[in-house]
Amino acid sequence: MQLLVQTLNGLTLAGIMFLVSSGFTLVFGVMRVANLAHGAFYLLGGYIAFSTVQVIGNFFLGVLVAAVTTAVLGLVLERTLINRIRGNVMAEVLLTLGLVFVIDDVALAIWGGDPLSLKLPGLLAESSTLPGSHLVYPNARLLILGVAVLVGLGLYYLLRRTRVGAIVRAGVDDREMVGAMGINVRLVFTAVFALGALLAGMGGALGATVLTLGPGSDATILTFALVTVIVGGLGSFEGAVLGSLIVGLLSNYGEAYFPSLAHFALFAPLVVVLLIRPQGVLGRTTA
Amino acid sequence: MPRIERRLRVGLAVTAALVVAATSACASKAGGSTSDPIKVAHPLPLTGVYAANGKDLQSGFEIGLKEFGSEVNGRKIEVTFADTQGDPATALTTVRKLIQDGAQVVQGPMATNEIAAVAPLLAQNGIPVNDLGLCSAAQLDSWAKTGNGFTSGYSCDQTALVAAEWAYNEMKWRHITLPALDYSWGWATAGGFKSAFEKLGGKIDKEIWIPNTAADLSSYVTQIPKDTDAVFAAVAGAFSVKFINAYKSFGLTGKIPVFGVTPLIDGSILPTMDPAATEGVYAGAQYCDGIDTPENKKFVETYHAANKRYPGYYAEAAYVRAQVLVSALKARNGDASDHKAMAKAMKQVTINAPRGPVSISDKSFSPIQNIYICQVKMVNGELRSIPIKTYEKVPPQGNVLDYATWEKNFKRYTQARP
Numbered sequence A: 001m002q003l004l005v006q007t008l009n010g011l012t013l014a015g016i017m018f019l020v021s022s023g024f025t026l027v028f029g030v031m032r033v034a035n036l037a038h039g040a041f042y043l044l045g046g047y048i049a050f051s052t053v054q055v056i057g058n059f060f061l062g063v064l065v066a067a068v069t070t071a072v073l074g075l076v077l078e079r080t081l082i083n084r085i086r087g088n089v090m091a092e093v094l095l096t097l098g099l100v101f102v103i104d105d106v107a108l109a110i111w112g113g114d115p116l117s118l119k120l121p122g123l124l125a126e127s128s129t130l131p132g133s134h135l136v137y138p139n140a141r142l143l144i145l146g147v148a149v150l151v152g153l154g155l156y157y158l159l160r161r162t163r164v165g166a167i168v169r170a171g172v173d174d175r176e177m178v179g180a181m182g183i184n185v186r187l188v189f190t191a192v193f194a195l196g197a198l199l200a201g202m203g204g205a206l207g208a209t210v211l212t213l214g215p216g217s218d219a220t221i222l223t224f225a226l227v228t229v230i231v232g233g234l235g236s237f238e239g240a241v242l243g244s245l246i247v248g249l250l251s252n253y254g255e256a257y258f259p260s261l262a263h264f265a266l267f268a269p270l271v272v273v274l275l276i277r278p279q280g281v282l283g284r285t286t287a
Numbered sequence B: 001m002p003r004i005e006r007r008l009r010v011g012l013a014v015t016a017a018l019v020v021a022a023t024s025a026c027a028s029k030a031g032g033s034t035s036d037p038i039k040v041a042h043p044l045p046l047t048g049v050y051a052a053n054g055k056d057l058q059s060g061f062e063i064g065l066k067e068f069g070s071e072v073n074g075r076k077i078e079v080t081f082a083d084t085q086g087d088p089a090t091a092l093t094t095v096r097k098l099i100q101d102g103a104q105v106v107q108g109p110m111a112t113n114e115i116a117a118v119a120p121l122l123a124q125n126g127i128p129v130n131d132l133g134l135c136s137a138a139q140l141d142s143w144a145k146t147g148n149g150f151t152s153g154y155s156c157d158q159t160a161l162v163a164a165e166w167a168y169n170e171m172k173w174r175h176i177t178l179p180a181l182d183y184s185w186g187w188a189t190a191g192g193f194k195s196a197f198e199k200l201g202g203k204i205d206k207e208i209w210i211p212n213t214a215a216d217l218s219s220y221v222t223q224i225p226k227d228t229d230a231v232f233a234a235v236a237g238a239f240s241v242k243f244i245n246a247y248k249s250f251g252l253t254g255k256i257p258v259f260g261v262t263p264l265i266d267g268s269i270l271p272t273m274d275p276a277a278t279e280g281v282y283a284g285a286q287y288c289d290g291i292d293t294p295e296n297k298k299f300v301e302t303y304h305a306a307n308k309r310y311p312g313y314y315a316e317a318a319y320v321r322a323q324v325l326v327s328a329l330k331a332r333n334g335d336a337s338d339h340k341a342m343a344k345a346m347k348q349v350t351i352n353a354p355r356g357p358v359s360i361s362d363k364s365f366s367p368i369q370n371i372y373i374c375q376v377k378m379v380n381g382e383l384r385s386i387p388i389k390t391y392e393k394v395p396p397q398g399n400v401l402d403y404a405t406w407e408k409n410f411k412r413y414t415q416a417r418p
Helices: A002-031 A038-056 A059-080 A089-111 A139-161 A163-173 A175-180 A185-210 A217-232 A237-257 A259-276 B002-030 B051-068 B088-100 B112-125 B137-146 B158-169 B184-200 B238-249 B294-307 B313-331 B339-348 B403-413
Strands: A127-129 A136-138 B038-044 B075-083 B105-107 B129-131 B149-151 B175-181 B203-210 B230-233 B258-261 B282-285 B351-353 B356-360 B367-379 B382-394
Touching (some): A002 A139, A002 A185, A002 A237, A038 A059, A038 A089, A038 A217, A127 A139, A136 A139, A139 A163, A139 A237, A175 A185, A185 A217, A185 B238, A237 A259, A259 B203, B051 B075, B051 B294, B051 B313, B075 B088, B075 B313, B088 B105, B088 B112, B105 B313, B112 B137, B112 B184, B137 B149, B149 B339, B158 B230, B158 B258, B158 B367, B175 B184, B184 B203, B184 B403, B230 B238, B282 B382, B294 B313, B313 B339, B313 B351, B356 B382
Parallel strands (some): B258 B282
Antiparallel strands (some): A127 A136, B351 B356, B367 B382
């Protein structure tokens, strides 16, 4: 019984991590940019959803507005800033790190530093008794799990079954070749960066319902996302799915059954993977 | 690469120029003046994770100075609010700088680890310090040795000791589950609760330690045994919001009563909390915004006018520190130059604070004061924290333990899990 609850907890945490880390890994895979501002997009998404819900009162609209706003922000930042320093790894790291500070401080000025949480409407704020047991489980977490699965399927379809996906995957493998085929790589970069920001913003809006939102939440979630993509394999979409599951479940079992090793449980898979398979479980060794 | 280097160099040059300008501005301020202001240093986090609490401290202190007077015997009280970023190492450098600049009285920083980090430095220099709370053996030891410091806030486990007494005697709870944050504040709070509750004859069903890096509290909340009488949650800040939300979403609200200490239902977080999850939660607290004293009415009104919400314990603690400072300065005719005499005067102050009468114990250098059991109630559409029972003039060791046992426990539990 306890095991079932902890498994569900792990899966829902994996859901949030998947939303965040899939965006991160896409951007890295295609653009080779380790976007450290990804966590800040998550934070911003959560805050924007919070304010939208306060003003309009519709939760789903809040998630939508958050996702679209962060996507637009991602688009603008890619076109105006990241674009200029393409290929210069050091500058990219510094720039995205600088963006973290700017976004964090702007958020602090607008929303203050008190912990916020997003209130869910009606039935979603309740909890259900799972069929065939006496387990009470919050609907919000089931929603997150459902959304993560849907987004996962959507991304899978986009990447594996469409022409856009083929271009993106080709971009991961060999950017020069894609350019040589007459495809506008710049456009692909911008689109992927915006998509990554969109996923982070949506993750923030949904995550804010079960995790609190405040200064520092971005760093927490970025840590999770980094561990997830390193375990799964940098740049690999399937890796993000697998990494989220491994990290989400392990860190939850760790917290529940070996509380004094909880922190270790998060980083243990990272250490093991780096020792045995440094490119990640599903990562490839192409440079 | 060379281009970046050049930019970096330009950046460095600009920074260096700014630093030089800033220090020379400070230097000219320090010298020359003939009116001899009273120099008060107030290190606090103005950026970073704790910035909101830091601003609350500043607001409370400023309201206090406005109320009790920012001038004593013709001397102006000159307060320097300096950023510590909530980080012990930065706090240490900040305080060192403040001492070099001639601080005569220090209002200690905010986070428990910051306070512990600067305590020995302040003691070495003999500078009078009024800390936000007493939560480390480092403070107790250095204050006992040099007599320079005390707190007009609370000793870390004072509220937990009273909460245990109330839970056992009034609510007749015998089995308690104890989720607590896994660092010194949580250890001290949980340890205090446990020692008093077990001395009375109660039993702790389970201790659940929550690391202060935990993003998701579901795995902790779901470990609470279903047959426990009540849950004492030693959590604070963002964890209070997370805990109460998770408690509700896993269907425990209304089934197993939940209580804690001051920061669980503090005024600073109530406006953002879900009423359905928070209403009815109890806490042992030295301050909650519904306390019915004329001093508190006045304070709440002023604070609400300035900040558009009800005050929490940070704001009140800062307000009380201003009250203590001004009272002591009045007793000394505005003379803060003698560190020893100033520290003594501050410790001898007895005041009627918003939270009620406060005096300082000469053994633990922390307040003897009323401790309230507060409950969250909906008042005119807003969540407020309202006292339902008052324990009057509680000493730092509480009403259950003797002083020697308390001191031994306190020194142990601030350094390791109970």
